[in-house]
Amino acid sequence: MNIVTSALPSRMKAAVVTGAGQMRVDTLPLPEPAAGQVRVALEGCGVCASSLTPWAGAKWMTFPTEPGGLGHEGWGIIDAVGADVEDLFVGDRVAALSYHAYATHDLADKNAVVRLPDQLAGQPFPGEPLGCAMNIFKRSLIGAGQTVAIVGIGFLGALLTQLAVLAGARVIAMSRRQFSLDLAKRMGASETIPIDDHWRIIEEVKALTGGRFCDCVIEAVGKQWPLDLAGELTKERGRLIVAGYHQDGPRQINMQLWNWRGLDVINAHERDPSVYVQGIRDAVKAVQEGLFDPSVLYTHHLPLERLGEALDMTRDRPHGFLKALVMYA
Template sequence: MNFDGHSRVRTMKAAVVTGAGRIQTDTLALPTPTKNQVRIKLEGCGVCASNLGPWAGPEWMSFPTEPGSLGHEGWGFIDAIGEEVHDLDIGDRIAALSYHAYATYDIADQQAVVPLPPELAGHPFPGEPLGCAMNIFRRSQIGPGQTVAIVGIGFLGALLTQLAVAAGAHVIAISRRWFSLDVALKAGASAAIPMQDHWQIIDEVKGLTQGRFCDCAIEAVGKQWPLDLAAELTKERGRLIIAGYHQDSPRQVNMQLWNWRGLDVVNAHEREPAVYLSGMRDAVQAVLDGRMNPSPLYTHWFPLEELDTALDMTRDRPDGFLKALVRYP
């Protein structure tokens, strides 16, 4: 038997990408959760930089997209449950790992749902990127007294700055935008360096670390130059963490440098749903503990009908921008 908490509601809104840089908003029938599934009345969804590849309309992309697809950072309330769903009830506020969340409703497996405690009521919680930050932080093995370079202070880099500072590390923030560097300093970074000149940055970090360089360098941009830079900033037997999204083209690496310094290189992109969910649960606790505070990092909000503007802004990253959220009525 399916239990529906809002039986009078029969339709939903969903964004459809119709071509490169183009969307429309369709009205559709509500989906029905089946065995082990829940339906979520979404409050909102984060806009992810991984959407930008499909948004640009590459040859491999097919249009139109499925309604709501590309959206995977949703949160909201359970509004219907399918058979054999346990420990979840209608009205529970949750974050979910679902894949059609550019819509007012979505379906998720019960195993892909993370309950949100009452202390987070009213606070947006795009679980997937927050969980991603926690998993990257875990794999970075950052501890008290370590020096950590974070190359790229966007939403992810700002979260990692907060977590590293809370762990007692000394953070050197590197970003091309003064706005982002200011965000990092307010989060407790020990130093902030504009990402302008490759060798000047290396010399400055060398001076800040008395020639030792960094115990850990996290590359959070997803481009060739920041990847090269992060490797140069990592000390001998240090840890180079690849957190940027490298899906636009192949990369070259300086294997001579990596080998000579004996670097531990970690590709921190997880693919196991269970690991994502573990990170999301850790993110809930980190927010409750005060080790992570994402709220001031949500800089721009849009209605579903303006998802195209949100995606363009995520691509162009104007001054003052860190993270866009799409919010539903």
Template sequence: MNITTTMRAATLSAPQTIRIDELALPEPGEGKVRLKIEGCGVCASNLGPWSGPEWLQYPGEPGGMGHEGWGVIEAVGEGVDGFAPGDRVAALSYNSYATHDIADADKVVKLPPELADQPFPGEPLGCAFNIFRRADIQAGQTVAIVGIGFLGALLTRLATDAGARVIAISRRDFSLEVAREFGAAETIPMTDHTKIIETVKELTGGKFCERVIEAVGKQWPLDLAGELTAERGKLIIAGYHQDGPRQVNMWLWNWRGIDVINAHERDPQVYMDGIREAVDAVASGRLDPSPLYTHRYKLDELAQALDATRDRPMGFLKAIIEP
């Protein structure tokens, strides 16, 4: 029997440069588990460090940036109850661009047999459920979703299933087709600012949308999202705004009396609640994210995966790293 004593991890060694390190296999401390990673989703939040900002120190931590991992528990530390080697889990851990990672036992969720052999990047799936909860979407509402990538497509499905009418707005024809497949009632190309506003105004009888979810993370989509929000509606910021300060049309926001919700969760236990909801939804067949995992890469191809996440080639929605 071969006993593994080392692991491999991708390290951001310099701007837009990944190296693969071989390291000693860590032992889980008290209250922790060691995972053998099956896969890790690539998050748009990685693009800031990948670009090489002046404030970031290099090299980064081995496996760093990877926080969408899932895999099999290989070892448990002292004081861990309810988990055992062999359990397949999704984890909220932070060094999963690697063959192995250490996670707190209370940041791990078991994956049931119904999900066997399926990819399960728990963090972004849970994020979608937490955004949906905070958006307070109700049956009969009109919901505009600005930006249809992995997150926007999931939210389209959740909002449609809740009985809302979804207007999906995206710059790519491919993404609009995905939105239709995930239940969008209307799709609008994200090309001309004024034309989009006029189209949504016409579709809503001049009232605009009770809920608008901005899922891009850029200035123009944020501006557009505010314009599409109805009086006393809710504007939900789900896009990851990482490239500097934003300006907002406070006159418009104030005049319409809209509620602005920053849907980026920072409470780890709320994150975990979202992951558990996602596990239940996918295991029951209520949600099928599998068509959204469009690109797969090996660990030593992480640089290509990050470039694809930035450049979004034709047909791209979500990259997964499979060590």
């Protein structure tokens, strides 16, 4: 039998993407958690770049989406638990790895939620991207004394800048936006380089590193040119980390260069939910301990009814934009 609190609302709101660049908000009955599940009354959900290809109406996309579909960066308060859930309780504030979080409520497996400590009360906590940053950093093997180039200073690149600087690395931050370069500098990047001319950037990094290039390069844009650039900036036997979201079509790589330099190429994306959840746990601990501060990176807050605007901002990157949160409470 499900355990619920009294005086709960019986209805929820959920965004439905009805076509390319089109959406509506529906009012629906609240779903009941099955055995091993919890229901989360969401406070908000981060807007991820992975939603942009469906939002653009890719040929493989089917409309309308399921209510709340595409949203996977939610956090909030458990308001119902199903059978066989023993260590989570109504009233617990959690980050959830769920998949219909563009809505006021969503269901999540009991193993896919992470309890948030009182220290983080009142703070937005889109667990999935924060956990993603932790997992990328872990796989990058960044340490003191290394030179690290981060190609693309958006939300993810800014978090990785903070983590790499704290680890004692020299960070060279790159972005097409001066706003992002200024932010990276404030977060401790040793050098910043605008992403403009391919060969000029290569020569500048070559000069900054005495001709050796970088121990580790993190590509965090998700486009062909930055991926090409990242390979050129990685030293012999260095590590090229693919963190950008490359799901809008095939890519070509310079295998001659990668082979000649003996690069270790790491695709830092995960598919195992348990790895994602461990990353969220690591992110909770990192924020508690002051290893990074994501709060300054949430630049835009919009209601559910304006999800379309949040997606457009994520695509267009207006001045001052890093991360949009859709807020429900």
